[in-house]
Amino acid sequence: MDTEERLNLLIELFPTYDKEILLDILVSCAGSVKKVKKLLLESCVEIKDSIAKSENKLEPKIEKQPIKEKKPKILETNTLKRKREEGQVVNQTSLSSLLKFPKINSTDTRKTITLYTKEDIERNLPFVRIIPNFLPNDLKEQVTNSLMSQRMLFKAKQFYIAGNLCTSSQKSIIYSNDDKTDYDPVYKSEDLRPHPFTNELIKCKLYVEKKVNEVLEEYCQKNKLPEYAITKNWKSDFCLGNYYPDNKSHLDLHSDKLTNIGPLPTIASLTIGATRIFRMRRSYPADSVIFNFPAPNNSLIIMLPGSQELFKHGVPTLKDSLYERDKITKDARFNLTYRMQYAPFDENDKVLCDICKKRMILRRLFKGPDIGYYVWMCMSSFKGQECKGFKYADFRKVNDKMNLFTTEKSEATRWLSESETLND
Numbered sequence: 001m002d003t004e005e006r007l008n009l010l011i012e013l014f015p016t017y018d019k020e021i022l023l024d025i026l027v028s029c030a031g032s033v034k035k036v037k038k039l040l041l042e043s044c045v046e047i048k049d050s051i052a053k054s055e056n057k058l059e060p061k062i063e064k065q066p067i068k069e070k071k072p073k074i075l076e077t078n079t080l081k082r083k084r085e086e087g088q089v090v091n092q093t094s095l096s097s098l099l100k101f102p103k104i105n106s107t108d109t110r111k112t113i114t115l116y117t118k119e120d121i122e123r124n125l126p127f128v129r130i131i132p133n134f135l136p137n138d139l140k141e142q143v144t145n146s147l148m149s150q151r152m153l154f155k156a157k158q159f160y161i162a163g164n165l166c167t168s169s170q171k172s173i174i175y176s177n178d179d180k181t182d183y184d185p186v187y188k189s190e191d192l193r194p195h196p197f198t199n200e201l202i203k204c205k206l207y208v209e210k211k212v213n214e215v216l217e218e219y220c221q222k223n224k225l226p227e228y229a230i231t232k233n234w235k236s237d238f239c240l241g242n243y244y245p246d247n248k249s250h251l252d253l254h255s256d257k258l259t260n261i262g263p264l265p266t267i268a269s270l271t272i273g274a275t276r277i278f279r280m281r282r283s284y285p286a287d288s289v290i291f292n293f294p295a296p297n298n299s300l301i302i303m304l305p306g307s308q309e310l311f312k313h314g315v316p317t318l319k320d321s322l323y324e325r326d327k328i329t330k331d332a333r334f335n336l337t338y339r340m341q342y343a344p345f346d347e348n349d350k351v352l353c354d355i356c357k358k359r360m361i362l363r364r365l366f367k368g369p370d371i372g373y374y375v376w377m378c379m380s381s382f383k384g385q386e387c388k389g390f391k392y393a394d395f396r397k398v399n400d401k402m403n404l405f406t407t408e409k410s411e412a413t414r415w416l417s418e419s420e421t422l423n424d
Contacts, residue, residue, distance in 0.1 A: 262342025353389030372416030
């Protein structure tokens with residue numbers, strides 16, 4: 001059955017759908033009529049009867065092409081494409097569009113898709129922007145030489161998971177010109193105390209801040225963000241640097257804790273050195289599609305508001321995860337993640353656990369009945385101790401001061417509305 005025959009069958013099954021839309025969905029489902037049926041049935045129960053009548057029309061199996069031989073594309077209807085080409089703004093009303101956008105590519109679980117171009121990356125991951133060849137060549141070389149000379153200052157982080165002491169594969173460093181930088185209470189130690197920005201990293205910071213504010217302004221014009229999100233005047237108060245000495249060093253999938261950077265943060269990540277794979281996957285369900293894409297030398301990846309709430313990211317250890325060596329760093333990759341401290345947290349007292357009186361860390365819930373809520377959890381579990389301290393986060397302001405937390409679920413801040421979570 002060729003594409004035209006498949007499309008005609010879909011038109012017969014889904015007469016209320018535009019032909020162009022059905023064709024786009026068919027392409028996004030790798031030509032599988034079965035997958036298109038399943039996808040559309042989830043949102044249109046009225047067409048079940050017409051589908052049942054056509055069950056005698058068998059669909060032959062389609063052999064999947066290797067990912068590297070065919071660059072994947074996600075659904076974008078011709079109508080939307082035409083609007084983009086004509087320069088019309090396609091408005092999005094809330095973060096629900098970011099939540100549902102990747103669902104088109106999630107009809108097959110436990111699948112890995114490699115994205116090869118800037119266009120593919122930004123269409124599949126609408127809260128990610130990648131800027132290749134970001135720094136001027138002379139500054140890039142200065143930053144590279146500076147990082148190479150300081151690589152011995154990068155230290156492995158230690159933390160506990162389920163009571164077991166773990167050591168990070170990659171090594172890290174904190175750059176800040178403020179000794180009071182509250183970069184992350186979990187990892188604070190003598191080995192990971194802030195180091196002052198070098199002159200090269202200060203120049204780099206100015207480039208990053210300019211680009212982030214340009215991208216953030218455009219992003220916020222298309223996405224309605226809550227008032228507690230940082231939508232303008234973004235600046236980097238500190239930089240978390242990661243050092244991957246070779247292809248075996250890695251960073252497991254994770255979403256960044258929000259204790260110091262606040263809800264809906266923006267994080268700008270600059271790659272210096274060898275090209276490695278950058279990996280992203282929906283936080284829930286755990287078997288969602290994995291998106292891989294190369295992070296070349298001197299490329300800037302901007303993770304915009306919604307990225308830490310919706311997705312996890314990491315740098316995998318794979319046989320072919322080293323795409324290209326660098327003439328200076330060889331197999332090593334440096335990653336500078338410029339971050340902005342969330343000012344309202346600095347203006348308030350720290351959130352302390354009612355049980356053990358230790359500090360609490362800000363996280364978000366991404367599954368179960370409480371999906372979408374921000375919560376405070378006791379940091380003791382990251383220090384090898386057991387404590388079930390828990391509070392809901394509350395980002396409402398009273399007399400220009402943020403509440404920070406509440407014990408009442410009805411007063412808690414939720415980054416997804418109830419209607420949006422029901423449609424997830």
